[in-house]
Ligand code: SF4
């Protein structure tokens with residue numbers, strides 16, 4: 176059995192270059208909202224001196240993890256920032272002193288069992304680096320009485336065009352990835368691990384097959400290049416043959432899915448104790464002068480990343496945070512780098528948020544069914560659109576709007592250029608309201 180999927184141009188021009196390291200910017204803006212959970216509350220005030228690795232935000236809500244500073248310097252402001260979803264959160268502004276003084280409290284955590292792993296991962300501020308941004312310690316804190324986890328799936332599909340940050344992690348940091356897999360697998364007592372890599376990354380597949388030769392319980396899974404191969408439910412299916420049913424989590428089916436860069440980060444944290452203070456991201460698109468992968472402190476502003484790539488903002492028509500299929504539009508050059516940002520893409524011409532093609536001249540649906548054939552979850556996007564347009568909440572629920580993961584495949588294939596994925600986002604909110 177195969178799930179539906181679509182073929183996309185890869186445009187991964189940055190895959191060949193080693194990751195550059197961004198010099199410490201003059202100022203950072205660190206958002207207290209770094210993942211899909213609750214935002215942190217600032218633990219610092221204006222005038223405080225902070226150091227690299229120091230915790231500057233946290234809260235006691237279940238679904239959250241702390242925020243740390245990636246720079247040393249002085250807190251100059253704590254403001255409100257409007258997020259892409261319209262909600263607002265606090266942002267801590269720090270004038271960097273350029274010394275990058277490390278906080279004295281940095282020590283490797285002691286991890287001996289699941290409980291101490293969960294505690295350490297929470298303290299590290301780790302959340303999924305593939306884009307979804309689920310706090311990682313919650314994923315690892317599954318109910319052992321209900322779930323027997325037998326497979327750790329490492330998501331190295333990186334199926335969106337342009338983005339190569341996970342690929343560079345695999346090529347530059349392969350031993351860290353493998354050590355991280357072994358560490359998590361051993362601490363949690365998971366029988367086997369599967370590293371899922373799309374077959375458009377033959378060098379990464381070859382490298383991992385070579386390094387894992389002789390490891391009976393960690394295997395490389397060669398995935399067909401097909402979008403959205405890296406969606407959690409999709410990769411879990413291809414790695415295990417199990418279908419993650421509606422309303423259930425991968426852990427209910429014996430699976431934990433972790434992004435490849437997240438696993439490498441956890442291994443590094445266990446060794447050094449340095450929390451999540453910087454990340455690698457891809458900067459690409461036809462408006463970028465020197466497309467590359469760059470490692471930058473969390474909170475680095477987009478304008479500084481563009482300056483690093485020698486890119487003139489005046490030549491940019493559209494900026495996307497994330498990939499062209501699932502990313503979101505960005506309009507403010509002061510937008511700070513967050514833990515979940517795996518890319519900023521800048522284009523000279525109009526580009527649809529949910530598709531590489533220019534989404535204009537929308538025409539009537541011709542009932543061709545291509546959107547249905549493209550949907551990896553077997554939904555009926557055209558019917559969902561009609562139900563939303565007539566305000567039919569009951570029909571939306573019957574058509575399972577709640578399952579839509581906003582992958583954009585339906586919009587991408589539609590010959591009538593209908594913005595189906597965007598409409599589904601609105602429809603989801605509408606169906607859940609009231
Ligand atoms: S955006 Fe939703 S409806 Fe469209 S293809 Fe993806 S999962 Fe299916």
Ligand code: SF4
Pocket residue numbers: 539540541542543544545546547556557588589590591592593595
């Ligand atoms: S792909 Fe577009 S034109 Fe074809 S059925 Fe779906 S919405 Fe209609």
